Amino acid sequence: MLTLGPLGFVNPLLLFALAGLPILWWLLRVTPPAPKRLSFPAIRLLFGLQPPEETPARTPWWLIALRMLLAALVILGLARPILNPNAQLAGGGTVVVVVDNGWAAAANWAARERLLGDLLDQAERDRRTVVLATTAPDGRESAETRLSALPAAEARRIALGLQPRPWALDRPATAERLRALELDGSATVVWLSDGLESGADPEAAEFAQALAGLGSVQIYRDAPGDLPRLLLPPEIDTAALILRARRAPSEAPDSLTVRASDDRGRVVAQQLLDFEPGAAETAQALTLPIELRNRITRLDIEGEAGAGAVLFLDERWRRRPVGLVSAGPLDAAQPLLSELYFLERALAPFTEISRGDVGQLMNRGVAVIALPDLGPLPPEQATALESWVQAGGLLLRFAGPRLAEGDDGLLPVELRRGGRVMGGALTWSDPAELAPFAPDSPFAGLMLPQDVAVSRQVLAEPALDLPDKTWAQLTDGTPLVTAEPRGQGWVTLIHTTANTEWSDLPLSGLFVEMLRRVVAVSQGVSGASEATLPPLSTLDGFGRLGTPPVTALALTAEAIEAGEIGPRHPPGIYGTDAGRRAHNLVAGNPSLIPIGNLPRGLESRVYAGGEERDLLPWLLTAALVVALLDALIALALRGHLSLRPGSLRRAAKGGVSAGALGLLLLSGLLLQTPAAHAQSTAQAQSTAQAQSGAQSGSDQDLRRILAATLDTRLAYVITGVPRVDDLSRAGLSGLSRLLLRRTAVEPSDPMAVELGRDELAFFPLLYWPITPEQTNLDSAARRALNDYLVNGGTLLIDLREPAVGTRLFGASSRNGQALQRLTDGIQVPPLVPVPPEHVLTKAFYLLQDFPGRYDGGTLWVENPDEADNDGVASVVIGSNDWAGAWAIDDLGRPMAAAVPGGERQREMAYRFGVNLVMYALTGNYKADQVHVPYILERLGQ
Incomplete structure (x- = not known):
């Protein structure tokens, strides 16, 4: 391929034919031999006569230039010029x-x-x-x-x-x-x-x-x-989940939408993140109720493929509700010294805290119940807490003077009466420090501060299983934290108080981290004690979750610490059903x-x-136009364009015949390459699909009108966005096929209309998807749409976005703002949410809601009491993207996923479409049937 700037030639050797143009110029100027001169005196009688036809001695230069242009266009076309060629291989060799x-x-x-x-x-x-x-x-x-x-x-x-x-x-x-x-x-x-x-x-x-x-x-x-963007691990705030993202350095502003989903693939929330000019990272708080936030297992960048656009969340990012059992009157009198004060300050950054008695907390469904030193529990409370722990709860208890005098059996170990005092005036020992945490302890890896000391504790009775139940101990080997699993839950005891009465631990950051680890155990996380985590499901290169590859190995603690991401440890979910760990691409610190x-x-x-654009069909088309122009000029020069008798016969004897012109046209079509033919076919299909009204001529308009009147067809408004228009066409095609199979309606292929240009009166239902890119309607479009609504047409307006809410126009919705702009000047009647007994709920199927590709949006219709046209609403507005749910490809497969309900939701979307078409075609006859018994009674039958 020869490349000249943005132009490439597939057959560059044919360009040498341009060197023959001077020879062609000379040939075109050749004239017949000059006639022989003979002396004939009578010739003087002819002087002054005007001959009926004059033949020039030479061909006019402008006609020669036109024919030279024709030859140059054919040569250039056969050389296959390509504008902006993508693939350019220079030189030779491999x-x-x-x-x-x-x-x-x-x-x-x-x-x-x-x-x-x-x-x-x-x-x-x-x-x-x-x-x-x-x-x-x-x-x-x-x-x-x-x-x-x-x-x-x-x-x-x-x-x-x-x-x-x-x-x-x-x-x-x-x-x-x-x-x-x-x-x-x-x-x-x-x-x-x-x-x-x-x-x-x-x-x-x-x-x-x-x-x-x-x-x-x-x-x-x-x-x-x-360049791709990268999701970073979110941060847990007191009231929100801080979403973070990173991009390559850029001075331009940018934005992305992060979608949060649960373990069933249902979208829980969406959040927009904006990059300031020059900023490489951005963060935005996602505020959700704690129950909804704890369901999030996956974050992904909407509309972007790749493992970097997907982030899995495990139990480390979940906030679990913790209940604090209310203390006695002494704590209420001294709130800043109470155990509940220290516990609340330590747990607030990563948990949802509630207060109450034991019964109230268990009824609220908390994951952890923290019990300060209140002494032995009453038997009925101890029995209820035992059942709660067996069902999966975690009981966190703190020792103190009251618990040292007796226990209630709801402890991980047996305690000695009294307690141990260190560092007092009557003791020989100093306050004890914490010993390093064992590798199999949930506290493994936490750094020990140098200023934490314990001056008093409750001791555990020696037992053979005491080391297995010990999570933390002092330097002298006495347990500080013990725990025991019971059923599906845990009973945990810290052998000192939760305030500063017995130790300095509540004043340190270690206390917060220890409580975080304890709360994590309540969620089934086994901490660092898990040696290896087998792969459950991993991501492929496009960010799709699937079966782990054969090269994937179990995730080890060393691989987690090193952030190893590769064929042996691809990003995904590792662990077992009892506990899972998210291994994300960002752990490997990928470069941006x-x-x-x-x-x-x-x-x-x-x-x-x-x-890339192949110029061959354009050059051959231009050559054909020049050839036709040359033929017309040749006919005009010979006087064959007059309408006198015999002119057709003389034209047939002219230099250019109709057969030659047809042969030139056929050769131009045959010389198109497969790529050019495919491109022209795709352009033709796109034009036919868009039905943009750009056709000219009364024949095309007549064929379009006949197609709309002879068959029942659904129609959609052209938005000018090819992706949206293609989806609208595919959606109405899918709905038309379903109507053909399930109902007596026999619709033909849907048609596209351009407001203000095409006649709308032929279509019972007009689908209008809203996009921010659409321009404002002109006066002709507004007039045509108002006439359509007044004369009985039904307009379905689709905002095409997840639930906007109970308001008709979302103030923060771009599509809602576009709808307000586009409907300016349109006579939209007063709208109300669909009443429970509306005809749309029973026109063909019995329905309670009207999902599409999305679910949860409100469907608005004209008030039935105020609607004209036999009570049929002229305007129906929603936001569930029904065309996306109806859309099918040439093989009948759905083109877009229905979230969150899947195929069941798609079926309900189809049923809504059937009801809507029936409603538009037949009116409110189903509503009239409700009154039949009263009509018969009034008639006396």
């Missing part, structure tokens, strides 16, 4: 394609696939061998990983199976594999990079230098706006540093360069 297929490539993987396909196509045309190398490790160490040159067709088969990996790259290892290649001569290297450094230390320049040792190098990278300066002489491009 083609080495290096693909960055790490986690960062997933966000723009489609562009890489297209470019890789173009490269392999050109290599196959040039009969060049291909070496295909990837930079993300796959966990295999065998001869299969060695690189070798393959035919382009075999390389394409391998390329079809390429997918991004959910971990970072290893470019140095790929460079070693490339150095081991044995190539004949220089190669052409194309590096499809992800635009980022693969580690904290910039190494892309070294990798590019290694590629340059193989031959000429072309580097493709993502545009700055296409853009590739810096590369060695000189390397050609660098972006994936999103211009759209």
